[in-house]
Amino acid sequence: MAGVVLRGDEDLLTGRWIGLVMLAGVLSGCGNGDTLERFDGPTMGSRYSIQYVRHGITAGPKEVRGEVENILAEVDRQFSTYRGDSDIERFNALPADSCAVMPVPVLELIRVGEQLSSQSDGAFDLTVEPLLNLWGFGPQSRTEEVPGADALAQARQRVGYRHLHIDGERLCKDAAVEVDFNSIAAGYAVDRIAARLKALGIDSYLAEVTGELRAAGRKPDDSAWRVALEEPRDDKRVAERVIELDGYGVSTSGDYRKYFEQGGRRYSHTFDARTGAPVLHNLASVTVIHPSALMADGLSTLLLILGPEQGWDYAQEHGIGVFFVLRDNDRFVVRTNDAFERMAGGKNQ
Numbered sequence: 001m002a003g004v005v006l007r008g009d010e011d012l013l014t015g016r017w018i019g020l021v022m023l024a025g026v027l028s029g030c031g032n033g034d035t036l037e038r039f040d041g042p043t044m045g046s047r048y049s050i051q052y053v054r055h056g057i058t059a060g061p062k063e064v065r066g067e068v069e070n071i072l073a074e075v076d077r078q079f080s081t082y083r084g085d086s087d088i089e090r091f092n093a094l095p096a097d098s099c100a101v102m103p104v105p106v107l108e109l110i111r112v113g114e115q116l117s118s119q120s121d122g123a124f125d126l127t128v129e130p131l132l133n134l135w136g137f138g139p140q141s142r143t144e145e146v147p148g149a150d151a152l153a154q155a156r157q158r159v160g161y162r163h164l165h166i167d168g169e170r171l172c173k174d175a176a177v178e179v180d181f182n183s184i185a186a187g188y189a190v191d192r193i194a195a196r197l198k199a200l201g202i203d204s205y206l207a208e209v210t211g212e213l214r215a216a217g218r219k220p221d222d223s224a225w226r227v228a229l230e231e232p233r234d235d236k237r238v239a240e241r242v243i244e245l246d247g248y249g250v251s252t253s254g255d256y257r258k259y260f261e262q263g264g265r266r267y268s269h270t271f272d273a274r275t276g277a278p279v280l281h282n283l284a285s286v287t288v289i290h291p292s293a294l295m296a297d298g299l300s301t302l303l304l305i306l307g308p309e310q311g312w313d314y315a316q317e318h319g320i321g322v323f324f325v326l327r328d329n330d331r332f333v334v335r336t337n338d339a340f341e342r343m344a345g346g347k348n349q
Contacts, residue, residue, distance in 0.1 A: 034220040037061045043072045044186065045082065046210040052197060053204035053220055067196050072209070075189045078103055079181040081129065091171055092129070092178040099172035107166055109181055109188060109294075116298050117161040117273075120314070124302040125273035127163065129178040130155040132271065135278065156276045186212040187251060187297025194293070206245075211252070214293040215245035229287050229323060240325065240334065243344035249293025253300040254285030254325075272305050281307040284332065287323040288315075289343040308335075315339075 039061050040049040050068055054060070059067075080086040084093075091100045102110075113126035134155045136144030147155070163175040181188075189209045194216070197205050204217025206225045215225035224244035229252060243250070253270065270279050286303045290296035299320055303311035308326055312335070315322040321340035326333045 036220050037064070039065050041065075041069065044076065044080070044189075044210050048072060048189075048209045049206075050193070050197075050208075051206045051225075052202045053217065055201075058202060059200045064197070064200065064202070067200065068193055068207075071192045071196060072189060075105075075185060075192070078106055079109070079185040079188075081178075081180055081182070088179050088181065091173075094173070096176045097174055099167060099170040101169050102171045105188070107169070107171060109184055110164060110166060110171060110179070112184060112294065112298060113179075113181075114161055114164070116302050119318075120302050120306060122161070122274050123272050123305045124183070124298070125159065125161050126179050126181060126183070127159050127161055127177040128271045128273050129180040130158045131273075131276055132180065135271075152276055159273055159276065161273075183253075183301040184294055184298040186210045187249065187292070187294040190214045190249060190293035190297075212249070212293050212297050213245075213251075214249040216247050218246065240332075241323065241344075243289075245289075245344075248289050248291055248343055249296040250287065250289050251293065251296040251300040252285055252287040253304045270301070270304050279305055279307065282327040283308040283311065283324060284327050285325045286311065287340075289321040289340055312337075 033056060035054045036051060037054050037060070038049070038051045040047055042048075048068070050064065052064065076083070076086070078087045081089060081092070083089065087103055087106055091102065094100060110126070113124070116124045117126070134147050134151060158176050158178065160175070160177065163173050163177045164179070165172050165174075186209045190207050190212050191214065193207045193209070194205070194214050197207065204219070206215045207213060213227065215227075218224055224246060227243050227245055227250060229241045229243065271277065272279050283304060286300045288296045288300040288303065290299065303315060303320075303322060303324075305311075306314055308324060312322070312324065314320075315337060319339055321343045322337055323340050323344075324335040326335065
């Protein structure tokens, strides 16, 4: 993830591949004694950033940072696929027909993944890690290339959310599946942080983890938290649209940060579990606004997998606010719905 770049009286903080840019004032105060506090740091192979309005005796940045980093450390211990001692990697190492006691948050996200999988007819799936590794995008990848038919068939035998089930406090599998929470873990972390900020008496904030974010309230000067949606380009960064957030999470998933080209085709890290291959349609990015950052995170991935027609219909059917950017030869075409327009500039009612 890129670092913070000061540009006049604005901070720009950009996600590593999802295309969100946060625009906020520098640390400042107002006549009412409120101040805008800000801190950031590394997490999940990227970065996080917190901005919040401090009212009088509200917790200071040192205390808030400690609370936030405790949450991020816990999420990393439970969900990381890049450390062998995480709860989910211990589960992933087990053979077929195994069970393991898992923390409550792991079981909660398994249920969220099951819901998204069921609603997308299996297109979204938390068990695609063998495919990610095979195609060169996963934590155990060796090279980016189109796999052979035999290797793909073998990997697909280890993919499928129906191979998982929960038995009390245990997560069980009847095949050697491996769970990857990268499509929802950051959004979950943002919601956890937002809940902790509220418990600390903080009602105005912009919380961001690896680009997934959530905002509430307003800044000390009574201006809104503003987020710029990035044009899905891999050569430079251009703001496509600026939105205002109050009470919503927002997530953008795109194909323009992690991909490779072979045989004249572009293969991204976004997989359709039904085919075992990266999506090949012209939907370049999807932004979702939702009261839950967790759901915004998962839904942006789900809709990107489904594509420009099926994804759009899904969003309309479920009342999801979406901002689609489609490739049309050498230009981009934007498509947005009424739900997005309503949430992009107004308060969560």
